[in-house]
Amino acid sequence: MTTTATTAGTYTKAQAKAHDAKLAEATNALRAAMDREDNAANDIHRAAGDKTGYYRGRRRATWGLTLDEAIATARRVADGQVDELDNRAAWNLRNAPQRASAALQAYETARSQVSAARAAVEALDQVWRDNGRWSRFFIVPGGHIHSSTACHTLHVTTQIGWLPELSGESEAEAVAAYGTVLCSQPHCFPTAPVEWTTKAAKPLDPDQCPGSTHYVPDANLRLCSPRGTCPECGHTVSVTSRGNARKHKRP
Ligand SMILES: [Zn+2]
Ligand SMILES: [Zn+2]
Structure with missing residues (x-):
């Protein structure tokens, strides 16, 4: 590499x-x-x-x-x-x-x-x-990068942008230029470590409560705007339709 x-x-x-x-x-x-x-x-x-x-x-x-x-x-x-x-x-x-x-x-x-x-x-x-x-990189709206326009995750209607300035470069160069946004499909960048792909764990925002996106056991989903008690911070937070806490700040 x-x-x-x-x-x-x-x-x-x-x-x-x-x-x-x-x-x-x-x-x-x-x-x-x-x-x-x-x-x-x-x-x-x-x-x-x-x-x-x-x-x-x-x-x-x-x-x-x-x-x-x-x-x-x-x-x-x-x-x-x-x-x-x-x-x-x-x-x-x-x-x-x-x-x-x-x-x-x-x-x-x-x-x-x-x-x-x-x-x-x-x-x-x-x-x-x-x-x-030589290697090629393509960017799609939302900022994810693919190795070809034939990646099956792309729809015909997706606007595909060429990144000719990265042609011939390694996946590492692409990550250095655009961040960890490589397509995570195994055929797209077979040798890229998962940390370089869209599957990379998002760096946790230090202000964000660690209960964010996690399941809220007492979530009441029948409410007009479902909410429950975050087990981490103990605050009433809004939850998704599956009962997971929405992102919220540490109190
Ligand atoms: Zn792809
Ligand atoms: Zn919380």
């Missing part, structure tokens, strides 16, 4: 950091292009007179048409067949063909930008595979 001058492969740390800074930029560009593609797809649905609703028992509002159906309808509308829209978009029938063709055009543009951006990301990522797969 000592810091060496170069990474395992042919790239030096400086090269790894510079490369990942480029890759982080390319990844952001890809995300932005994907957002534009989503927006353009929504415009196509609108241009096709589609409406959102809770279709087929879905819990989230979705469009009524599939994207392919919306594209097919929008193409007919762009060709002037505004009767496709029946009454749904009658308020704007006059501009409907222009709106439909603008939306279709924007979608095509966004799609080619997405594939170009994706190819750029893949090419840069291949450099990492070919040059020793």
